[in-house]
Amino acid sequence: MDQPVKVYNTAVEVTLEVIGGKWKPVILFHLTFGKKRNNELLHLIPSITQKMLTQHLRELEDEGIIQRIIYNEVPPKVEYELTEYGWSMKELLHMMCRWGEMHVDKKYQGTAAIRENSRLESAP
Amino acid sequence: MDQPVKVYNTAVEVTLEVIGGKWKPVILFHLTFGKKRNNELLHLIPSITQKMLTQHLRELEDEGIIQRIIYNEVPPKVEYELTEYGWSMKELLHMMCRWGEMHVDKKYQGTAAIRENSRLESAP
């Protein structure tokens, strides 16, 4: 009875609470292409530090967006992957990616670029 | 020649640079429903302060996403609206909104709610 109810002003704020912050969308974006290990993510996101990566992975795990898979091996092996629920973010993440591609092409023409073949371009 | 070129690792980072942060998506979301005045935005986003609102409005203006319309009246009247370019974010913002609505319904059932009739639900 009378459980505390949090009220958001718009649903956009809800989404931001889950994927807000500097790194979460980037991490999740990479995971939409499949399972990734700690070190893989560090290399895919060169400017992130181990501390920030771990911190955000834990928060995403707590939200039920991703899950850790721990293999009992030596040396240790851990993989991160989207949960079934986490996959519901794929469309949104890819839309963010496509908008960014458009923005670079249109506004930063020649003065900014996107590394490697991480462009979605015509992909779904 | 040899103008400095900024390299992003993924296009998602580009998008975050434009609409990242705690308030920008919320501000823009409200603007997708039409022009808004300073005071209107303050009431639509009760937890934002005047300082933060102004600061983010200026940044969005610099990016060419929104524009200020100053009416020469007494008392002063200023309105903010999306630029034609800014409208290209509408689909993304509304998708963020819809994901948030789904998340509240699915995960916070009963313990969180979205204020007023700001839900999109079946809207485009």
Add this chain to the structure above:
DNA sequence: CGGTATCCAATTGGATACTG
């Protein structure tokens, strides 16, 4: 009404060293 300016608190981010 629609802001600035200032100052201070809280949060976030990063470098480095160390652990199972």
Add this chain to the structure above:
DNA sequence: CAGTATCCAATTGGATACCG
């Protein structure tokens, strides 16, 4: 390999007072 722990720097956010 996959992290913790600690400490410090930078950025962000907020309260208050004031201005055109």
